[in-house]
Amino acid sequence: MGKQSYAVTIAGGGSTYTPGVVLMLLHDMQKFPVRHITLYDNDAERQETIAKACAIYIQENAPEVKFSYTTDPAEAFTGIDFVLAQIRVGKYEMRDKDEKIPLRHGVVGQETCGPGGIAYGLRSIVGVIEILDYMEKYSPDAWMLNYSNPAAIVAEATRRLRPDSRIINICDMPIALMDIMAALCGLRDYRDLVYGYYGLNHFGWWWKIQDKSGRDLMPTIKEHMARNGYADAVAGLQFVDESWLHTFQKAKDVYALDPNTIPNTYLKYYLYPDYVVANSDPNHTRTDEVREGREKSVFGMAHKIIQQGTARGFELKADEHSEYIVDLACALAENTRERFMLIVPNHGAIENFDPTAAVEVPCIVGSDGYQKICQGSIPQFQKGLMEQQVSVEKLVVSAWVEHSYQKLWQALSLSKTVPSASVAKDLLDELYEANRNFWPELR
Ligand code: NAD
Ligand code: G6P
Ligand code: MN
Numbered sequence: 001m002g003k004q005s006y007a008v009t010i011a012g013g014g015s016t017y018t019p020g021v022v023l024m025l026l027h028d029m030q031k032f033p034v035r036h037i038t039l040y041d042n043d044a045e046r047q048e049t050i051a052k053a054c055a056i057y058i059q060e061n062a063p064e065v066k067f068s069y070t071t072d073p074a075e076a077f078t079g080i081d082f083v084l085a086q087i088r089v090g091k092y093e094m095r096d097k098d099e100k101i102p103l104r105h106g107v108v109g110q111e112t113c114g115p116g117g118i119a120y121g122l123r124s125i126v127g128v129i130e131i132l133d134y135m136e137k138y139s140p141d142a143w144m145l146n147y148s149n150p151a152a153i154v155a156e157a158t159r160r161l162r163p164d165s166r167i168i169n170i171c172d173m174p175i176a177l178m179d180i181m182a183a184l185c186g187l188r189d190y191r192d193l194v195y196g197y198y199g200l201n202h203f204g205w206w207w208k209i210q211d212k213s214g215r216d217l218m219p220t221i222k223e224h225m226a227r228n229g230y231a232d233a234v235a236g237l238q239f240v241d242e243s244w245l246h247t248f249q250k251a252k253d254v255y256a257l258d259p260n261t262i263p264n265t266y267l268k269y270y271l272y273p274d275y276v277v278a279n280s281d282p283n284h285t286r287t288d289e290v291r292e293g294r295e296k297s298v299f300g301m302a303h304k305i306i307q308q309g310t311a312r313g314f315e316l317k318a319d320e321h322s323e324y325i326v327d328l329a330c331a332l333a334e335n336t337r338e339r340f341m342l343i344v345p346n347h348g349a350i351e352n353f354d355p356t357a358a359v360e361v362p363c364i365v366g367s368d369g370y371q372k373i374c375q376g377s378i379p380q381f382q383k384g385l386m387e388q389q390v391s392v393e394k395l396v397v398s399a400w401v402e403h404s405y406q407k408l409w410q411a412l413s414l415s416k417t418v419p420s421a422s423v424a425k426d427l428l429d430e431l432y433e434a435n436r437n438f439w440p441e442l443r
Helices: 018-027 044-061 073-077 091-104 114-138 151-161 173-184 218-228 242-257 265-271 273-278 286-308 320-334 380-402 405-414 421-434
Strands: 006-011 034-040 066-070 082-085 143-146 167-169 193-200 203-211 338-345 358-366 369-372
Touching (some): 006 018, 006 073, 006 320, 018 034, 018 320, 044 066, 044 286, 082 320, 091 421, 114 143, 114 405, 143 320, 151 167, 151 358, 151 380, 173 203, 173 218, 193 380, 203 218, 203 265, 203 380, 218 242, 242 265, 242 286, 380 405, 405 421
Parallel strands (some): 006 034, 006 082, 034 066, 082 143
Antiparallel strands (some): 193 358
16 A cells, blocks of 8 residues: 555444554554544444543544544445454343353353354354445455454354455464563563464464574473463563463463463363363353453543543553554555464465465565465374364354354364263353344254
8 A cells, every 4th residue: 555644444443442542553653654543333322432532532642633433334434444343243241141151051151262252253243244345345445454253253254255355354362472472581572583373263372483583482481381371471461360360370281281382372261171160250250350340441541531521641551452453554554564473264374274264374464465474284183173173163154154053053062162062052042042133043
């Protein structure tokens, strides 16, 4: 593109992450000049609180940037260069069910993994595709950078249903973990690392980590992993809640299964589901923690800014989550050719794995899009796990397309988090009932 300035729409304008993304867009104006920011959401009331606070902040800090918010797709998606998407179809009310229903059956209750992730996936597909279609209708040259979860299922759905679309699905977890690894090695952040990684979203492993001079950092990182997982360097990171600390520590046991690689934290849900369930409170799950924490503080601050009519005096700062998506937009717009971890169709990036799978691998990004960096062949252990998990994701999308009860039952039965087909069926029936307003009718 290489334009003078860009118009950006944030889809899921009422997201807890929106203020951070807006802050980051303003922060990066030198390298990625933005002329117009639009918020789009289908919940006008939720979005308005965030939007009014952002309007005040922008007016005070970058009055030259035009700002608007809307629930009208034509207004939101006309004449834009980027959609930064972070929608949560069904909001926290449905996330609560994704987590609590499986736990009542003694199964992992998580936003993106296991039955909860499957239920959420069946809600997200239509929401993300709808926005993608608006974008292609009103601004066909724009890029959509998508955080909306569960990113693995969304990526498989968009790959299959909109194969020519300009969407890139991303996750901030590998970046957050690489920031930790950099800190463990006395480096600044993930940009100081040269890495090899393969996997599905929330389901992958690093097989190489070096510094820019080619020094192997794996021995240092492995030493920390074996002792304390990622927990040796978490101070000052965005994930400070108690449950995240446990997740960082539990990576030690995930690492123990294959000491040749460094694992993504989310693998604990697949490899230690019994432990996860035993340590979950079915009456107080991550949704409750997020509502009492992040949502309360973001919306609380927005209300205060609106009430006082100024954002001055508030301690506002963007985190690596926002930095990552804005950096990616900048790479596409300004041809920076930096390295990003993206969720993209495999086509040989992992040689001995399904070419049609949506995999997470490092890529080089520039104005011509992304180029995958080939990761070679992967070991039997990871390949076996990934084949099972990718089959779950593919069956979920097939079930959505074909309205198939049978395929959804197969998907749930195949998930490593579910102990038997009978538990899978009970879960399916209860999740279906809870998701009547969102899932397609199953036959
Ligand atoms: P949130 O509930 O605060 O915000 C989501 C917003 O999306 C809400 O305002 C909601 O009204 C809106 N929305 C729902 N359906 C919509 C639709 N069809 N069209 C337009 N807007 C819609 O959620 P949050 O905790 O801020 O998270 C937002 C999303 O970002 C979630 O999907 C979350 O999982 C995802 N996320 C992903 C990553 C990643 O690594 N990929 C990281 C962080 C957050
Ligand atoms: C990590 C994951 C995301 C997830 C996010 C927030 O960054 O990569 O996919 O959405 O954590 O999770 P939370 O439980 O705080 O809403
Ligand atoms: Mn993620």
